[in-house]
Amino acid sequence: MQNIEKQKFLWGSATAAYQCEGAWDADGKGLGEWDVFSHGNPLNINGATGDVSCDFYHHYEEDIDMLKAGGQNTYRFSISWARILPNGRGAVNQGGIDFYNRVIDYCLKQGVEPNVTLFHYDLPEAIAKEGGWENRAIVDAFAEYARVCFTAFGDRVKLWVTINEPKYYAYCSHMVGNYPPNHRHDFNRYFTTVYHEAVASAKAVAIYHSLKLNGSIGIVHDSSNVEVAPDTKEKERVHMIADLFYNRIILDTACKGEFPGALIPLLRKYGIDTSYIKFEDMLVFLQGKVDFLGLNVYNRFYITDYSAGETEVFHNNKGAGSSAKEGIRIRDWYETAIDPNTKRNLWGREIYPKCMYNTLMEIKERYGDIPVYITENGHGCYEKPNDEGYVEDDERIEMMQGYIDYMLKAMEDGCNVRGYYAWSTMDLYSWVNGYEKRYGLVRVDFDDHNRRYPKKSYYWFKKLIEDYRKAEEEYAFEFYMNAVILVLKKNM
Ligand code: BGP
Secondary structure: OOOHHHOOOEEEEEOOHHHHOOOOOOOOOOOEHHHHHHOOOOOOOOOOOOOOOOOHHHHHHHHHHHHHHOOOOEEEEEOOHHHHOOOOOOOOOHHHHHHHHHHHHHHHHOOOEEEEEEEOOOOEHHHHHOOHHHOOHHHHHHHHHHHHHHHHHOOOOOEEEEEEOHHHHHHHHHHHOOOOOOOOOOHHHHHHHHHHHHHHHHHHHHHHHHOOOOOEEEEEEEEOOEEEOOOOOOHHHHHHHHHHHHHHHHHHHHHHOOOOOOHHHHHHHOOOOOOOOOOOHHHHHHHOOOOEEEEEEOOOEEEEEOOOOOOEEEOOOOHHHOOOOOEEEEOOOEEEOOOOOOEEOOOOOEEOOHHHHHHHHHHHHHHOOOOEEEEEOOOOEOOOOOOOOOOOOHHHHHHHHHHHHHHHHHHHOOOOEEEEEEEOOOOOOOHHHOOOOEOOOEEEEOOOOOEEEEOHHHHHHHHHHHHHHHHHHHHHHHHHHHHHHHHHHHHO
């Protein structure tokens, strides 16, 4: 299991620390920003917390067993920074190290490749209090944390991710305002955060490479390939700005080691602060190029010309309780377009499987043959189990099959995709949406000791993996036979 390069396609599923672990104050863990937010901030509109969640902390063996029995050979999870460094930096918490050692060792024992993310939204409160990602000091704190993790787990973990969705995280924290520290429409904070995340990620990549641990490291981007509605007047301009805003600030720095130059004049023109951009960071980007790209694929970014009105983001954390459609309008830049031919989920997010293909082809065109993992793809919905606790989630199956078919098509067309992770391994805390919005392949009964029940999608995914493996073997056999025939012919 240790040599990813020689490995077969990885099929697995994913979770994140705050969303599934629970045990929020166990074994020396420090306070996280989400612990504070979920305990009483009025903006936590559904009132749920990750205090217990599905209690992965105590159920990890059961979850990994289930995953393995479902034919999955990889598990993506994240480390809680505050579990490892309760104060964000300085003293290391042995309780945290021990927990992740147990999880990693159990994965390896079961033949499941761990894919480990260092930061998935859950900032230690101590760092948040210093200004979090807005404060340049976080770059060194993150580097210190990354080094502790590489040193403790790098002998066994061969797939690392620095940061999960730097852009979407900054977007929710500073544009939507639904994630802590809950700022709204704040471009200065948004760009400062994204920039510091990009620098911190590049630094962690460089540290990882310097340690020569014989694995690979990447970043996970929430892929929002920009598509412009056909009747848009200023197609090129709109596309260029949105692509800088959404994608290039992360992808160019991580994959090319270059900060997208066009962004600086754009920000200045609109009075957005650029003082945090340092000349010396350009070297950091160059030295911190990723080995692979992780893509969380949910939707595209479909836009048109700005029409009128102030900058506004539209978001729905109430599901069926709200009719809001996910979108944005940025004064003088662009706004979300509504495609009348596509469906939306109950949280107002567009369902558009073809964005999987379009994203992958765009990555290939821009960044060449870089290995890509689909680090998340899934479908959030309300669910009702039958009397046996079984959920028939046909809607999820249909949706995910569509995305996977487009992934396979992109692979046929030359995209270097190495693995796919369903979001999520089991039901878990869906951030501000709470627990009603479910994503798991395995149902969790939060009211009955967190009992696990595989859903219909779990069995569908298992069969899909089996069929894929069979095809892989047949192909390998055919390839081998053709090679034998060729050698025989040559020697005749
Ligand atoms: C991704 C995040 C995950 C997960 C998923 C679903 O952006 O990386 O943590 O939550 O989206 O989003 P949500 O739970 O908000 O519906």
